[in-house]
Amino acid sequence: MKHSDILEKLKNYMSTIETLDINVLRKLVEEALENYSPEEVIEKSLRPAMEIIGEKFKEGEYFIAELVLAADIFKEIFNTYLKPRIAERGKAKTLGKVIIGTIEGDIHDIGKSIVSVVFQSSGFEVIDLGVDVPAWKFVEEAEKRKADVIAISALLTTTMLNIEKVIAILKEKGIRDKYIVIVGGAPLSEEFARKIGADAYGKDPYDGLKKLKELLAKRHKQ
Ligand code: B12
Known part of the structure; x- marks a missing residue:
């Protein structure tokens, strides 16, 4: 074969x-x-x-x-x-701290869990909040854990709209620029991410990782 x-x-x-x-x-x-x-x-x-x-x-x-x-x-x-x-490829160094979860109303967890493992094995510290995570919870945990990145997954065309709530809360609190917000999941797109004001869209964990590393490198230069 x-x-x-x-x-x-x-x-x-x-x-x-x-x-x-x-x-x-x-x-x-x-x-x-x-x-x-x-x-x-x-x-x-x-x-x-x-x-x-x-x-x-x-x-x-x-x-x-x-x-x-x-x-x-x-x-x-x-x-x-x-x-x-x-x-097993996991590196000891930490590139940053990521809060990840599937957005409220959505219980699809496979894609999000793969992203968790890939980010972890690439040197990020990952805190996985699970599925059906309310928008406020992403923000509360990011603040509490001093995260660098908020990563959000959605698999339904209905629940993907809830992602925008996370960004709205960050703006409301005046902390939008503290975090890199990366989004992913089958129904999402680059265009959708831009429209809701996320920093990046990852079509898969590796695309997400590449964009995340670029954004973090840009930040460190500033
Ligand atoms: C398995 C499955 C389920 C399982 C989930 C079990 C579980 N533990 O996760 C169960 C049975 C629970 C389920 C339920 C439902 N489902 Co469902 N489900 C699927 C199915 C077949 C596979 C999803 C999956 O695991 N894919 C494999 C993983 C590896 O791929 P992925 O999730 O896309 O993730 C990859 C990328 O997208 C990316 N990614 C994902 N998240 C993130 C996040 C970041 C930050 C980054 C960078 C990347 C990234 O990386 C991953 C790895 O490559 C999809 C079909 C499909 N096309 O996806 C339908 C699908 C998503 N489901 C669908 C529907 C309609 C439902 C239900 C509403 C059905 C119902 N009538 O009850 C419910 C909703 C429940 C809810 N409230 O969430 C529809 C959605 C349609 C739509 N347009 O919204 C789909 C598309 C099926 C279809 N064609 O109709 N479902």
Whole structure:
């Protein structure tokens, strides 16, 4: 099998929840990791598989039960095979402190948790507030923990609008410039981030990391 075929095979296997056998999936993940980094396995196989599952849900082929099952399987694979590999690269130095969470009304936690692990392994101290986090909580925790960055995730077109509340509270308190606000999640875009006054949008954790490092470097120069 050509190396790249395994990523395609893994994506197709993961996205057909009704016939999925976890032991077969584990073998495919192990095989993929022989040739690809955990980041590639996530971005080129598992995340696209979740998108296909989401489409099947939208079309009425899958129900909430399948989404829950897919999320559980994703988390199991991430925690067993991918998280340890990403985390072991963790550096001792701290580039800054990040407060992260999924915005209020939204309980999607997989993307946010991957961002947490990637940021941590890249030298940031990360405080994960979990899911369904009220806007005021992001601000309160950032102040209390003396954070540098507020990172917010949203997966729903309805809940992404709540992100703006965090920025409004920061402005109201006169502390907007104390923090770099970075946002991400499937329905968001560069344009949306700009419109609500966030500092950056990350299409995935690595894009987010790159932008965060650039913004922090700019700050340190000032
Ligand atoms: C699994 C899933 C669920 C699970 C979540 C379980 C869990 N523990 O997380 C459950 C079953 C709970 C669920 C519930 C619902 N869901 Co849902 N769900 C999904 C699904 C299939 C996958 C999401 C996922 O985990 N993806 C994999 C991860 C790795 O990708 P990701 O989250 O996008 O994150 C990546 C990037 O976006 C980025 N990123 C994410 N956050 C951040 C933050 C920062 C700072 C940065 C830099 C980057 C970043 O990095 C990540 C890694 O690359 C999506 C489909 C999709 N296209 O995403 C639908 C989807 C998001 N859900 C949807 C819907 C409608 C719902 C429900 C409303 C269904 C219902 N009728 O009840 C509820 C809402 C519950 C709520 N209040 O939150 C819709 C949203 C439609 C919309 N336009 O708003 C989608 C798109 C499905 C669809 N096509 O219809 N869901």
